[in-house]
Amino acid sequence: MSGRLTITVNDILKAKNRIHSCVHTTPVFTSSTFDESYGRKFYFKAENLQKTGSFKARGALNAVTLLKEGESPPKGVVTHSSGNHGQALAWAARMRGLQCAVVAPNNSPNVKLDAIREYGADIVICDPTPTSRQETCDRIGRERGFHFVPPYDHPDVIAGQGTLGAEFLEQIPELDAILVPTSGGGMVSGIAIAAKALKPDLKVFIVEPNGKDVEKCLRAGERLWPNPPRFLETIADGIRLQQLGHVTWPIIRELVQKDVFSVTDDEIMKGMRFAFERMKLVVEAASGAGIAAAMSERLRQMDAGLRHVGVILCGGNTDIDRLPWYPTPAHS
Incomplete structure (x- = not known):
């Protein structure tokens, strides 16, 4: 199935109308400390505050x-x-x-x-x-x-996730780029369809745990992952699937940037800790991956014209007794 041919921005806008009364319009947070440290203006879309704790x-x-x-x-x-x-x-x-x-x-x-x-x-x-x-x-x-109902590889699911991109652009129309933590690719596909239709110059970037190898596949233009599909060893359980979906792949190949941000567990923990300590937001490790990409040297070296960068805080469902920087569960 060609996802690109079956999902349009109109599907996303219809989905937005269909679900808006039951889901939150999630807030966007900023941090002057973060901006000063990493050299751009960042906007953190807090889907950790969404119904059920994620996008x-x-x-x-x-x-x-x-x-x-x-x-x-x-x-x-x-x-x-x-x-x-x-x-x-x-x-x-x-x-x-x-x-x-x-x-x-x-x-x-x-x-x-x-x-x-x-x-x-x-x-x-x-x-x-x-x-x-x-x-x-x-x-x-x-x-x-x-x-x-698949987690990501279905047009109706992708259209629903795309409402996040449309909503983000309504809130921050000056966005130049969005960093999206990615597992099977439903969220990044939906965001990319919405973003490219509503603001064609906006760049959508995948954030992945090390070992996912999306950049290699994007640059080759083909699926290079080994079969059967497997999970990666990462603290970010929400984005540990190595392969992108078969419906999401053609959308991503066409609309998402070939530069991919790969992050380590240590970098993910650093991103999480910034959200906890400085932004006062409870986020899960997959959200920490997006923050880690915003902190990365790779982004710092990219086009200075990408002045306004969105970061998707995709979820907040973390076990506070087992935060990854603690070796054992906390005890009172």
Whole structure:
């Protein structure tokens, strides 16, 4: 499927109207300290303050609403998720009166699993591999008659995530670039479609954990990742999938910059700590990756014309008893 041909900015604007009454218009934060330290004007889009604690609420609610309003709405939905999409889908299903099951790997953070349960979904644990996640999800779908809503690789999910880009540009129209932490690519695809339609000169950059190798694939113009798909070793559990999706890949290849920001766990922790200590914002490690990219020497060396840079704080679902800079859980 060619994602670029099936999703347009009109789909995103329709999604924005469809979900706006149920999701937050999240605030944008600035830090003069950060700007002075890193030499540009930065704008931090706080999706950590979104419903369910991440941007995923946007895509999940758009997809579930369209299912519910369809000719033959299912009795439930199912997905696989390490946490944020699972929470978002469970919340969206409850909002629209559908059942929900979430297939989660056995190493998912407890704080995210607890939240999924609190939103009313059933959790089915699987092995921590992309193949096991999908096979378990397919089985649950067959057994219960639930409709599969992918975490990222679906036009309705991508359109919902794209509302983030449209909203960000309404708030900060002078943006020259946006840094987007990326796993399967649903958020960066949606943002890129919105941004390129509304402001064609705006540059969208992927932020990844080391080992994802998106830049190599973008420069070659083809998928170079080994199969089967695998997860990367990183503290940023929200962006640990190595491969981009098959629907998101052609969109990203066409619309996203080939320069990619790869960050280490130490850099991610530094970004997280800045958000906690100086901005007073609770963010998860994937958000810390975006801040790390804003701090990077690579950005400092880029075109000085990129004066106004957006950073997506994609989520805030972190276990405060297991913050990554502590070797063991905190005890009172």
